[in-house]
Amino acid sequence: MSKPSYSQKGELNRESIERMEPEELRQWIFNRLHGDDPTFGGAPGDQPHYLLVVVYPHLKRTIREDIENILIDFIHEIACDSPTQWIGKAGGELFLMADPILINSPRKNYTIDLLLRIVAAEKFDGAECEELRFRALQALIALDYHPSPNFWRDLYDKHGESYAPLVLEGLARTELSAAFEWLGGVTWAESLERSLLFLMPNLLERYGAGEVKKNLVKHWRNYPESTQSALEELAQFEGFSIEDIAHSHTEETWVDAFLTMANLLNSYLAAYREIKSKSGPESYTEAAVRTIRTLGLIIPNVRSASVGISGDLEGMWESYVESLTSALEYPELAPEAYEQMIGQLPLSEVMELTGAILKRKYLEMSQCNKILRHFYSADETERILNQSPEDNLLDILPSIVAAFSGRLKSYDPATLLIEEDEKVPRDLTSWTSGILREAAGADPLPLSF
């Protein structure tokens, strides 16, 4: 029986492997993985499979295929026959060869099926098989198996922190956002921070800095401060701008502040009549007007928030529109609320809103005219005021909310231009430049106080 030959210096003769018959090759690999290939003069600490992994790419294609098939046969033996002689280190060595040996095999899918059988089988539930099961999971990741995120999350729930690197990498390979979503929700532990920091270079190589950053930002606030600092430091070294993350974080704070203010205004307006009857004529109005103005001041920052921000943005805009429409019911608050709304809405919604307001007599035609002139030309203003009035303000609220929400989500000049095109007669130059300026977020829309 032939076996690999070695020089007097312990060098492996690769051709001697290529001369081996499949059965001889099988026996040699089996022995080697079981720590019984003494003829090789290895380096201290090298794992038995390392030799195969290093030699494999240099072998003839036919021999590489033989090796792939032998490894798959071994895995089949574990999954379907008796795993006894593979329990422990030898099985681990076998599975660690998934990458680079099995990853390109035409029988990769069959291998994945076998590995899944091992992972699921009750006979591998015992502590003595833990190593084998863990390595099988590592092999599944290496073979780019993409199960549902629950597959990995359940593993963490069952095995705890020691599986953190495995689960995180499994999730990230399946779906990057699922990995960060899981990190954002799981009870934090030091091992998670380390796993994330260790895996980051691989994620950056695999998905690019932009994608990683986007996902990082989404759950930024869920990470402990120490993890945030560590990620900031890592980002600095990896060459992507941490200011972006910090900025997004600030923007998320703006959204929170905005929502809080809108809710505050809602609550205030709900009790407005009662407050009005008890307080002096100036104080109750001033509080509401100040709140509306503050919302108007925050708006540019909210608008520049990135699409990556988590949370119920639709709900935020609903709350905001609800506050402003409630304010329209009071003559002393209506001009402020109306001005703020038309300052941000597309012309189609401005027309609908103005029609409904005039119909309900919340504002006089002259008041509307004066406010509209801050934003539109004389011709445009006239056209807005002369349209047929809407019957019911409530009917147009959904489209107003959608307009706010939509503009936040698709905040690029091209989309806005396409959406608005042909809807309105206008001074094209000022209209276009207004939209571009607004979209760039550099120059907030004019508000007069």
Added chain:
Amino acid sequence: MDFAQKAWKVVAYGQPAATQAPSTHRFQQLQWQLKEARRLARQPSISATFNNMSKSVDRYCKLSDVLSGRPPRERVLVVEKLGILSDCSPTDYQARINFENECRLLGTTWERLIDAILEADFEARSIRSAIRATMRAFILQGPPTRTASTTVLGRAITLSAMARSFAADRYFGTPSAAHSHIRSMRNKPLSYLRKLWTDLRLGRYLMWSTFNKNGGRPFADVDESAQRVRGSLGLSRIDQDLPLLLLEYLLPLGEIARFPTVCEAYSGDDWIYYFRPASDLEEDHGWTLPWDDSAEQSAGLKRKPELVHLPIKGKQLAAALREISDE
């Protein structure tokens, strides 16, 4: 039949299983058996005394010192089985020579090794397995080296081997992710490296390290090629086309560096070809065994000081990771 007679018979007729013409190292093996048989036959009178002594006072000694205290039948068997082993490959042959020359194993360790070899079958696989199992039980028991606690130690390893070690230690889901991570850590500042790797073990069971006998860093010569570093440390040639990562570190306080012995060399799954135990004249530390072929890349390679110790963690690193190649 006494030991000497049996050994002579082996020389005269060859072993029963031997069918091929004796190769060079086969001939050397037979010579060794003959020499050993003659030597042991000359000193039967002191064997019992030494046997008693080695049991009562455990001290560093040679295999022959302990073997001579065993009954002749056992001596014959041990020599015969080591002979079977050394016929398998250059590495096995060198292992047998190293067992003969090793002088820094405790008497009790040799006794256990002899017992294990005696229990093994007459086949190389069984003998090797017995040796490995015994050696594993006695790693890091050689004498402490004479090195200052401030000595900067060094280790060279390929990125791929290190990545596979990290994945095996479960720091990563896959070797590929570990590879990306280590790749990104090259040339990162030391402070950052130490922080991120603070609890990361940089070896699995034990670590072999070199150092600069004149003080300073072990890999101070930045111009040295990967091949020459590999050659002077006597590393494996199997991955010699890959670049090397150089790690430099200090031992933690209280950690003892020791002479490398056959226990460390033959406790692993792969036995090390480029290893020779330090001679009994060495008082300070062991030495690496550089490649000794005539290839140009190996010309003028100098041996380096060598020692073994428990695996260290990343917080012990004393310099940033450095990668060298042959380009």
